[in-house]
Amino acid sequence: MRSMKDNLYKFIRKRAVTFRCVSTSVEKKWQSVVGLEVHAQLNTKSKLFSGAQNTFGGVVNNCVSLFDAAIPGTLPVLNRKCVEFGIMTALALSCKINEVSTFDRKHYFYADLPAGYQITQQRAPLASDGIINFQVYTPGIHKKPYKKSSKIKQIQLEQDSGKSLHDEELKRSLVDLNRAGAPLIELVFEPDLEDGEEAAALVKELLLVVQRLGTCSGRMEEGALRVDANVSLRRPGAPLATRTEIKNIGSVRGVAGAIRYEIDRQRKILETGGCIINETRSWDAANRVTIAMRDKEVVQDYRYMPEPNLPPLRVNLKTREDSRDVLSVPLIQERIPELPEETRRNLIEKSHLRPETAVQLVNEPLLLEYFKALTENNARNPIKVANLLINDLLTVLNKNKVDLEDCNITNKQMIELVDLVLSKDINLEVCRNILNELVRSTDEKMSVVSLIKQRAWSLVTDAEKISKMCKEVVDENPKMVKQYKDGKTKVLKALLGIFAKNSRSKYDMSLVSKIMEDLLKK
Amino acid sequence: MNKLTTYTIKEIHKAYTDKLLTPTSFVDLCLKKAKQTSELNAFVTITATEAENHGIESEKRLYVEKNIKSLEGISIGIKDNFCTKNINTTCASNMLKNFVPTYDATVYSRLRQAGACLIGKCNMDEFAMGSGTIDSIFGPTKNPWCYKKEDGDWRIAGGSSGGSAVAVSTGACLAALGSDTGGSTRNPAALCGVVGFKPTYGLVSRYGLIPLVNSMDVPGILARTVGDVVTVLNCLAGPDEMDSTTIKRQFNPVIMKEISLPKIKIGIPKEYHCEGMSKEVLDTWQYVADLLENEKAVIKSVSLPHTSISIAVYSVLNQCEVASNMARYDGLEYGLRTEEDHSTEELYASSRSQGFNDVVRCRIFAGNYFLLSRNYEKYFIKALKLRRLISDDFKNVFEGEDSVDLLLTPTTLIDAPLYKDFVSKHNRDQCALQDYCTQPANMAGIPAVSIPIRLSKNGLPLSLQLMGPYLSEDLLLNVARKIEELVNFQQLHSV
Structure with a gap:
């Protein structure tokens, strides 16, 4: 928050x-x-x-x-x-x-x-x-x-x-x-x-x-x-x-x-x-x-x-x-659409959002529009979608000093991006990078997948490859491995840091962490 | 004999179809008459070019297209408070001396659509505030009756539509438009010996009429016969999208027919016997009541108890609306703008002080006083309540068991006064006196018509007024025509 x-x-x-x-x-x-x-x-x-x-x-x-x-x-x-x-x-x-x-x-x-x-x-x-x-x-x-x-x-x-x-x-x-x-x-x-x-x-x-x-x-x-x-x-x-x-x-x-x-x-x-x-x-x-x-x-x-x-x-x-x-x-009464108060209530009761999240979404009609497109027919987890919009999209827009009204990301692009995040094909950092590109771009047809390919941002989830790289890190840092085995489990983070530093591509860090831990426990 | 003052619309149209007369030649005769009588000052602007063009158009429709419209080739005059596109519309005021509207009042465009030819814009009291047509920046209008050039003094035309009445009585126009807020059409018609008609409020559009009192103003019609008034009314009346106060129902044209007087009950309101009414007027009133009784109409005395307070109530309401309506004259968008440019406030003050005469300024001042929040209840609200009582007086005599169909009263208290006698009294006192019999009809919004009856011993026209209930135009004008026939008033013969 x-x-x-x-x-x-x-x-x-x-x-x-x-x-x-x-x-x-x-x-x-x-x-x-x-x-x-x-x-x-x-x-x-x-x-x-x-x-x-x-x-x-x-x-x-x-x-x-x-x-x-x-x-x-x-x-x-x-x-x-x-x-x-x-x-x-x-x-x-x-x-x-x-x-x-x-x-x-x-x-x-x-x-x-x-x-x-x-x-x-x-x-x-x-x-x-x-x-x-x-x-x-x-x-x-x-x-x-x-x-x-x-x-x-x-x-x-x-x-x-x-x-x-x-x-x-x-x-x-x-x-x-x-x-x-x-x-x-x-x-x-x-x-x-x-x-x-x-x-x-x-x-x-x-x-x-x-x-x-x-x-x-x-x-x-x-x-x-x-x-x-x-x-x-x-x-x-x-x-x-x-x-x-x-x-x-x-x-x-x-x-x-x-x-x-x-x-x-x-x-x-x-x-x-x-x-x-x-x-x-x-x-x-x-x-x-x-x-x-x-x-x-x-x-x-x-x-x-x-x-x-x-x-x-x-x-x-x-x-x-x-x-x-x-x-x-x-x-005239018949033609009155759903009003903000009702929308907030629905977001809290039906989508289980926190009240403050509901307020923020409703306060920004365009954010709400993305939210609705993304969660239509219960397609995606509303809490995750809301957080992504409020945390990540707004951060990127603020950094670029772009008003929400001027945000030209299409619903289609947003859906593509959110799906990649939710399937863990990309991590949040990449997600922000992509948002950054999309906000600056005027090409509404730009595909998120092709952008990831172009920039080699796709997340590596190949366990064998990760395992190989983890082994290299373990082999190169015997001191830290010993510390870990002596009970100082905090060094795992440091080792993961070294891993990230060595690697050029984007890795699924939760998977890396799991493999690394397994290796250390051997 | 001056033929122009005896023709009716019907006769002119017959002359057109018999080719004894053409629209262009008739328009020429009217223009000549207007110029020949210019010292009477009936017109502020004589629109010779427009009149000639309108005449040519009429001639073409008549003889080429064989299509005769109801006012084809008929000469008309229009009071100078109705907007006419590209023609100065001054309200006889310095404020609007150079005002050229870019649009036509609905009544003028309807007259034009019916084929009428505009002879000119008629003189009036400044912003229609007066009852003599003497308070005009263009000078007073003179009554043609008993007018002799060599005489030092002359009779007033009545007002505020005095120019329109004189234009009709001299024969410069067959019909003219006036406006009627407290009697401004009926009063000069009465003094100049022509028919003056005030329709039901809302029957004729006010769009393009520069307002005096919006809730009482109606365009009025002046003509030499009731028949001609009806022809003009049938062209003007009916809903107008541009005036939200017009009656939405479709208008059924008034049809002139033989009516049976024995079925008609006519009331004589006793409160109209008022102080200052001349014996001649009272006798004339009795004379017509007797004539109608001889025709087996039922004549009965009725009471309109609030008549005597009406003029005071009228005065308050008039001044309040005047104060409001005049607020737009600030010299910015149109109208007089003085050189005073130290501040916007000073520009307003000097433009308004130079643009309006004393009468207008006094009414603005009084109206703003009545509308102050501390006075509103005391004056404006009370006046509205009394207006309701006055209006209810009429309802009571026109509805219920003992009801009458129409009311017969004098139009004015005396025949046309001499100018020097008239100006010896203040505008406000004159209005209170002159409008006594006419303004209650405006308070109630009901139709009323003034019909010339006979001449006074001075040789001046004496007229009576018929009033009827809301939208009773058909009955009112048919009875008026019957009276016209019975009295056989002789129009002015030569000017």
Whole structure:
């Protein structure tokens, strides 16, 4: 398991130590309370209320309909697919879908908000009262995974804003409206969490869920999923204290880091007799600090008003009858695939994996995909396969600085390789060498067997040949043989070392060890 | 005699098929009339090139393809708050003075599909906020009735669709589109002696209509006869994918037919006898009630108890939606942008302050106050509750045992006021007075039509309003036509 920790989350380890100190001192005097608000972009072809393309990274201002630019006289037309994706996500999170939901206007002036208001669902959201169950397990911080859950207050559909670019030198601002009107769901969680690691685990689970559903790409680096965290500290048993809000955290580890920093910052203030002010802060990922946002100092009154151009959204909760204007919720429910929580349970109960192994496999969808291909129809020992993937494949990928997403090893290659390991035709060292070659290669048709032949890496299992070589070692080292016979059996290892040094090819060392021992005992 | 002001769509079409007139020559006559009456200021833009091209297209369809569409070669005017592709759409405001839409409002494209020819874009109160068509950056529109060039003063056209009403009454157009939020189509129609119709909310698409109050706005139709209103309505009405508030059901065209009045019950709501209503208007109301009674219609007094609070409720809701709808005018994507470039906030402030007139700015200010979270319950929510009561008033008189089929009321309290009398009162007070009889129909979303009845002793048109239940267009317009026949109102003869 050591290498698992080292490889999968190597970069976290260093910081883990400091975190643990903070955590204990917080527990003594202060209890930290964390609640999240997550914005997830829905993965639909067109925007929430217009036919413009919903895409990331297009040519500036090239995916903008008249409505998105708030041209006078245009009206919103709700995209059915967005409702479907919103409902599917809400169902996967055990939410109650509301038969009738409504839209509201939230007003504020900002250059990348062309209408001067955002259409959202403040009063009667699409769904409410859900829950997300997840495992908290960061290798190096937690010895074992533990179960946690957070309640979901509501899930609402809303529009994304455009993007502003400020050119400090030329003193001007530029606006890109490609994202304006893109569909979002906002998920509001109850403040059920205690620290950054729990929050990060929640976000990771949410990513896995939306990716399974295909409702959101989950690409946090593109802003497809953005996290706001509310953080406050209180004495155990006391009511909730003043909170701060950290806006737009853009990565899973950022969530953990930002919240840990913020808890620490608030604790220091409280311990020196200061008080926390209700403010909005941003996470500076480069310097690893949270900073007060100046333009959010004034508390905004959003002057909410019902959106008069959109009739209430109605859905069919009871039957499978689906019409153009009324979606059938039971029909959407039927299409929900197996969710990560269930996958973990199956891995533990049916494949007998350790909980932490199950968490790690499920956290990496591509690893899980290899695992499934390898263990299909009980073809191979799931524990061995899982260890191989987590220990060996990840080590090689880390060494080569290749992301799992970019790993181009095919299932076929992986099956070939694992079979050779399991049949002991190659040892783990060779296995890693092969993985190394495969990761670097772009040739998807490269065969593992031919690679082994080419590099003469195949394992020698010929007992006669091994026996002959062992004899040579024994003959050349009479001193050590005598020591062994005198009872100092440890020298076997040294002799095996000499064997390995002398030999150029790869030998099945367990066989070598057995033969050598037999020879010595003669 | 000015022939242009007496023709109906039917007569024009007959003249076309009899080859007494061609679309191009008719369009020319209309354009001439529009230019000849330019001092009345009915048009913001006269679209001569478009009109001529549309006329040529109509002529081709008529004589080459032998295919006559329902508005083939019919001259129309459109209020300048409906978007028209490649034609300035100003809302009579500095903010949109140079705004050229890249798309057509649904109502305009439907008119075009029916063969209509666009004569021009009609003057209005800035962003349709007013009841006189005097608050326009292009100057006021003048009422053609009793208009003499040499007189120092003149009568107002009513508003906010005053330009559309004048365009129709002078004969520059056979029909025109207005918008109606609190009476903006019916009021100028009444003062200019033409028919003004407000359809059921959701029957006609708002896509491309620059909004005033989204939940009350409807495109309105102005024409000289009820028959022409019906022809235009049948082209416009029906669901539109681009406007989610349109009624999804297919529209059944309104058919003009002889109706039997003895089966019709008409209510006279007592709350519409209000302070400030002239004796002439009251007499006219009585006169038509008597005419209908003579035709054996059942006339009965009814009560709409919340009428008197309606105008205050309307005012709150109007200003809230205005504040919200006007938030998009920041000078960034379109519209007026001043040179102020110290900060984005200063750019907003100066563009909005120079782009909007006092009336618009006052309403934005008040609306934002009502919408503040601390005031929301006190004003907006209360206004919504009262709106429900007002709407229920109508339901109660139209449904149940003692119900009536239609309501007959005046459209305005008096005939067209002189400009100098009208401007002596603030825009807000004028709206409260002028919209008294018309805005409850917008609160309830029901259809209403203003029909000219006779002339006042000043020689100005006096009009009455018929209101009916939700989607009762067929009955409402057929009874309106019957009244039109009974009163035989004489259109303006010469301008």
